Amino acid sequence: MSENAEGTWCLIESDPGVFTELIREFGCKGLQVEELWSLEEDDFNRLKPVHGLIFLFKWIGPSTSGTSEGSVVEDSRLEKIFFPRQVINNACASFAIISTLMNLDHPDVELGKVLSEFKDFTKSFDPAMKGLALSNSETIRSVHNSFARQTLFEFEEKSASKDDDVYHFVSFLPINGRLYELDGLRDGPVDHGAISDGKDWTNLVRTVLQERINRYNEGEIHFNLMAIVSDRKTQAERKLADLEAIGQATPDKVLELKQILVEEEAKRSRFKLENIRRKHNYLPLIVQFLKELAQQKQLLPLYEKAKEKSQSRVKKQPAS
Template sequence: MDLPKEKRWFPLESNPTLLNNYISSLGFSNERYGFADLYSTDEWALNMIQPPVLALVVHFPMSSKILERRHEMHKEVETEIAMEFAILHALFNTPKCIQSSEIEPTSWAEMFLNECPADTLPVDKASILENDNTIECFHDAAAKDPSNQTNRPEIDDKIGIHFATFACVNDKLCDLDGRLDGPICHGSTSIANFLKDACGVVQKWMDADKNEMRFTMLALAPSA
């Protein structure tokens, strides 16, 4: 009997226009909230983002120095699907009032939330997601979307880049990464201080390998 082929996902670009279109296709309204580029961890850049910031998606290089700084735990998820997990972490760790107002009824996002309540084990959520043909189609369409600013890579290309998401969950600064067994808690925070606190952690990653410049950040915040 032939073994099932490993499912492969094309990497998604760190591009707010692309990702706002993508979350809309999943059923998260981007009329009031959407992703915006955050250009630096410095105060001037933070002041350009309209509060409240609901999540921060970080696109970072997987150098040995940065992984060591993050206390890498080597989980099972492929790097190519990392953006998928980062986006879903951002959407599904927003406050319940945001989810109820911004997630459209009968959409893929609502169905996934119903299928994977909060007490579902991360490995089970990952399995459900990786075997979901609907989101695979949405993902592939986004990877081919004309709003991409770079050429679509080959499926076997090693990109050496990973995504993680920061969210404020129960007044804790949580670092959510599909390659890890669970969230990393970086201490207390608040919605008001969340972006500054998250950028403080990201700056430590940057300081760990000053030769690396391949960082980008996307804030999920009120649309302009």
């Protein structure tokens, strides 16, 4: 079995279930992660309050970022914004999530012991040192790595990441009335300007993201957007209690909130199930499965069929 050598970070999947559990296992309470499928205003409103966004996209190199939009913060704001430079590969999901969590200031959010202590400890560090400290934090790394798919076939993943597309995570969030982008490959936080008075910050970020996506459109860029939102179950419970306290818990309202509770509970158990499946070592099951197929004389037919499929796939592909 290949173990994770000291200091290595595994690739993890970009998935709301993984991110939600990742945040909980860092010890942070009151949040969950939802995937956004569009930049429509309604989709954002449905998830309110949205505390931050994690944006995953194909990384084409430093030359593509930084053109025209936003400016890198170099002034005293740096003392207030938690920003780590990303100094290692594969950790960008955790870097983006942690960068967001560390900068949240909302009554729904409880950062937890591990992250608060880390934030305190690195307070006076510059971005590079913060990044180094983060990548050396054993607690944070072990939580991150526990969400990797079983590392049994690690070499396969490694060779894939060399040829294939490289993905990168950045986060967007409002800090003191301005929209910032935290990208661990930049020198500092990127300032995308002031959020108009009385407007939700998500209006501004939707414009910024839309421009960026438009820029990529031609080259069929893959991207994926996750929202860090308040724990929806707690929120619904609180609303229900509030309505009851003031005697306004009408049957309609109660039904609506109870429905959210049921949905969220179902979602939680689904996330748990998926994560247990994700972390499982499947080699014994694969081996026994192959043996069972042989017992039932289905193994070689399955192989022949798979071989046919792969050959027809090869034929269809133009030579490269």
